[in-house]
Amino acid sequence: MSKKMHITLTVNGKEEEFLAEPRELLIYTLRERLNITGPHIGCETSHCGACTVTINGKSVKSCTMFVAQADGADVTTIEGIGGPDELHPLQEAFKEHHGLQCGYCTPGMITRATKLLEENPNPTEEEIRFGMAGNLCRCTGYQNIVKSIQAAAATMNAAKEAAE
Amino acid sequence: MIPAAFDYYRPKDLPGVVALLQEHGDDARVMAGGHSLIPMMKLRMADVPHLIDMQDVDGMNGIYVGDTGVRIGAMTTQAELIDSAELADAAPILREAALQIADPQVRYMGTVGGNVANGDPGNDMPGLMQCFDATFTLFGPDGERTVPAREFYEAAYMTAREDDEVLTAVSFPTPAGGYAYEKQKRKIGDYATAAAAVQIVKDGGSCASASIAMTNLSDTPVFSEAAGAALVGTSVDGDAIRAAVAAMLNDIDPVDDNRGPVAFKNHVAGVILTRAIERAWSRA
Numbered sequence: 001m002s003k004k005m006h007i008t009l010t011v012n013g014k015e016e017e018f019l020a021e022p023r024e025l026l027i028y029t030l031r032e033r034l035n036i037t038g039p040h041i042g043c044e045t046s047h048c049g050a051c052t053v054t055i056n057g058k059s060v061k062s063c064t065m066f067v068a069q070a071d072g073a074d075v076t077t078i079e080g081i082g083g084p085d086e087l088h089p090l091q092e093a094f095k096e097h098h099g100l101q102c103g104y105c106t107p108g109m110i111t112r113a114t115k116l117l118e119e120n121p122n123p124t125e126e127e128i129r130f131g132m133a134g135n136l137c138r139c140t141g142y143q144n145i146v147k148s149i150q151a152a153a154a155t156m157n158a159a160k161e162a163a164e
Numbered sequence: 165m166i167p168a169a170f171d172y173y174r175p176k177d178l179p180g181v182v183a184l185l186q187e188h189g190d191d192a193r194v195m196a197g198g199h200s201l202i203p204m205m206k207l208r209m210a211d212v213p214h215l216i217d218m219q220d221v222d223g224m225n226g227i228y229v230g231d232t233g234v235r236i237g238a239m240t241t242q243a244e245l246i247d248s249a250e251l252a253d254a255a256p257i258l259r260e261a262a263l264q265i266a267d268p269q270v271r272y273m274g275t276v277g278g279n280v281a282n283g284d285p286g287n288d289m290p291g292l293m294q295c296f297d298a299t300f301t302l303f304g305p306d307g308e309r310t311v312p313a314r315e316f317y318e319a320a321y322m323t324a325r326e327d328d329e330v331l332t333a334v335s336f337p338t339p340a341g342g343y344a345y346e347k348q349k350r351k352i353g354d355y356a357t358a359a360a361a362v363q364i365v366k367d368g369g370s371c372a373s374a375s376i377a378m379t380n381l382s383d384t385p386v387f388s389e390a391a392g393a394a395l396v397g398t399s400v401d402g403d404a405i406r407a408a409v410a411a412m413l414n415d416i417d418p419v420d421d422n423r424g425p426v427a428f429k430n431h432v433a434g435v436i437l438t439r440a441i442e443r444a445w446s447r448a
Contacts, residue, residue, distance in 0.1 A: 002169040002170055002171055002172075003171065005172065021169060022170065022171075022172035022215070023166065023167050023168070023169055023170060025165075025166075025206075044165050044206075045165075045203060045206075046199060046202075046203055046270065047353060049267075049269060052269060058243075058272035058273070059268060059269045059272060060269055060272060060273060061269045061270070063165075064198065064199055064202050064203065064273075065198065065202070065273075066172070066198070066202065066215075068172040068174075068217070069198065069217055069219065071174075112268070112269070116268075130268075131268055132268075133267045133268065133352045133353070134266075134267030134268050134269040134270065134353070
């Protein structure tokens with residue numbers, strides 16, 4: 001066992017402080033230490049994207065980051081995007097357009113999609129498929145995920161226009 | 165998957181990094197984005213008792229496009245490479261290649277320096293750097309030195325970098341003419357079955373110069389001088405392309421693995437190089 005480190009993280013706007021071994025993977029920190037279980041462990045080999053979170057404005061697979069690397073970082077998980085009382089437009093669209101079946105990949109999908117739409121508010125189908133290529137879904141065949149993201153983009157753009 | 169325990173360091177400057185490397189020798193590794201190293205540590209295929217995280221080291225980021233050349237700091241991510249309008253103008257092949265590396269999440273973390281320094285034959289940037297005739301800047305106990313990309317790779321994961329040196333930047337003359345990076349992979353996120361980087365300069369109707377490098381077809385990237393030479397002075401017609409492919413096949417040395425047997429890899433290498441040359445020529 002190596003020496004424990006003092007870690008400070010901001011997760012969904014809340015500051016967290018604890019001691020951890022540097023080798024702890026961020027996904028375990030979130031799920032087992034902080035009880036934030038939205039991000040899932042799928043492949044645990046940087047392929048499937050079920051563990052995707054946003055760290056300092058980037059979509060990151062949290063199974064491929066040591067907690068030591070994230071010390072001082074700002075982390076957003078699906079829990080920080082929206083909840084049952086107030087669904088994010090992406091969550092609403094996934095529900096309406098059957099963007100999920102078993103739901104295992106969904107937190108990672110939606111977390112990644114928030115970033116995709118932030119960078120490209122009007123993506124084409126091809127841009128959505130390319131921008132979501134780091135997230136695997138074994139149920140839907142992706143068709144309804146693409147539709148959900150397109151629908152959410154339309155809703156979000158309309159809301160933005162209405163606000164202006 | 166839990167990697168073996170390690171001591172973690174986050175130095176603020178390069179002398180601090182080198183001091184740690186000198187103290188711990190090959191028990192220490194530097195880490196940029198970690199998306200090659202962390203998976204290897206999780207599989208316990210890499211043993212890293214002392215891990216040096218480069219994220220706080222100043223002066224290792226950034227893309228500088230000058231009148232005659234380009235310098236890219238080692239900590240520049242693939243995503244930053246893709247987003248740079250200046251670079252898309254000066255060396256568009258880099259963007260074309262970077263978009264074919266891994267997936268969006270990995271490209272936010274993966275860096276140019278990590279990709280070239282790691283020495284994995286599957287990485288795409290080493291072949292590109294050989295195509296450009298780039299030079300790598302290494303910082304060590306005696307200061308800086310440079311090594312040509314075409315002399316950097318010795319074998320899989322074996323490079324000209326010493327244990328107490330850090331690769332800090334890549335530099336290359338602004339590439340001229342048409343370009344193409346063509347990559348065959350089994351799925352998004354996979355390493356290449358075969359990939360080709362081609363830069364071609366056209367003068368009148370004929371090829372004035374051509375630079376060709378191949379990826380994941382040997383235990384190092386392969387700069388095929390003979391393949392480029394086979395195109396020079398020709399109109400890059402079918403015969404010239406076939407001659408270039410034959411010359412390239414002479415220079416690569418693929419092995420049987422889960423991407424296919426040797427005969428298949430040679431076949432794919434030929435197809436990929438043909439496509440890359442045709443596309444580069446159409447843009448020249």
